[in-house]
Amino acid sequence: MTIRVAVAGATGKMGRLALDLIEASDDLELHAALSSKSELDEMLGADVALDVSHPAASAGIVEFSAGAGIPIVVGTSGWSSERIADIERFVRDHEEAGAVLFIPNFSIGSVLGTAFAALAAPWFDSIEIVEAHHAGKVDSPSGTAVRTAELVGEARAGKGPVAAPHADQRARGQLVSGIPVHSLRMSGLLAEQRVVLGGDGETLTIAHSTLSPSSYEAGILLALRHAPEAVGVTVGLGTLIGLDLPTAGGGE
Structure with a gap:
């Protein structure tokens, strides 16, 4: 079976990567390549949509695709657990809605790093995240950092909040689920994340x-191959590779 894919954000770096992958694949076929000037109804007839557009455009793309019954893989940043909850309600209230897969990061290594941080979180009371991306990334914190912080918070639900002294000071980072997150945006980088956990006489990074x-x-x-058979809302690549993680949300 060939899966017809509509790519929203096709002119960006991730969009161009997706187009190359679709062209090289035997079971994927490009249905439409959408830019910021395209009409969303160009997605109609696709078996699955991929959103790697812009945070400001992503919500409209997701709502259109889900409302049209087209499963969509969302790789765009800016999706917090609260915004994902709105989409969950939309999908739940519309019987014919397409599935929505929110993938904050398509890297297997990144997903495993987040899972390891959630696993370690209950054992440390001091936890902070430092994430760094290229200068062109328009949002901060990154969706991956938000996802990690939310999962760390879920993992510590029975332990209470982490120690985050002087959180009112701007230099201490933005609190996400009670976890200080520090963002770097600079030339020479692609993407990095460090979760630093501190305990009595030791740190784990x-x-x-x-x-x-x-x-x-x-x-x-x-994600593209899984989406046509998906149901409802899925958050994180970890679900697709069999990691047992909480369902908190995020964006790349």
Whole structure:
């Protein structure tokens, strides 16, 4: 079976990567390549949509696709657990709605790093996240950092909040689920995340670095191939690779 894919954000870096993957694949076929000037109804007739557009445009794309019964894989940043909850209600209230898969990060290594941080979180009372991306990334914190912070918070639900002294000071980062998150945006970087956990006499650092966009390829293909059979709302690539993680949300 060939899966017809509509790509929203086709002119961006992730969009161009997706187009190359679709062209090289035997079971995927490009249905439409949408830019910011395209009409959303160009997605109609696709078996699955991929949203790698812009945070300001993503909500409209997701609502159109889901409302049209087209499953959509969302790789665009800016999706917090609260915004995802709105989409969950929309999908639940519309019987014919297409499934929505929110994938904050298509990198398998990044997903595993987040899972390791959630696993370690109950054992440490001091936890902070430092994430760094290229200068062109328009949002901060990153969706991956938001996802990680939310999962760390879920993992510590029975332990109480982390120790975050002087959180009122701007230099201490933005609190996400009670976790201080610090963002760097600068030339020379692609994507990095470090979760630093501190305990009595020790620290544990869980770090992941993205060195090439090729690290996203396996995750993109996995999500596109899974989407046509998906139901409801799925959050995170971890679900697709069998990781047992909480369902809190995020964006890349």
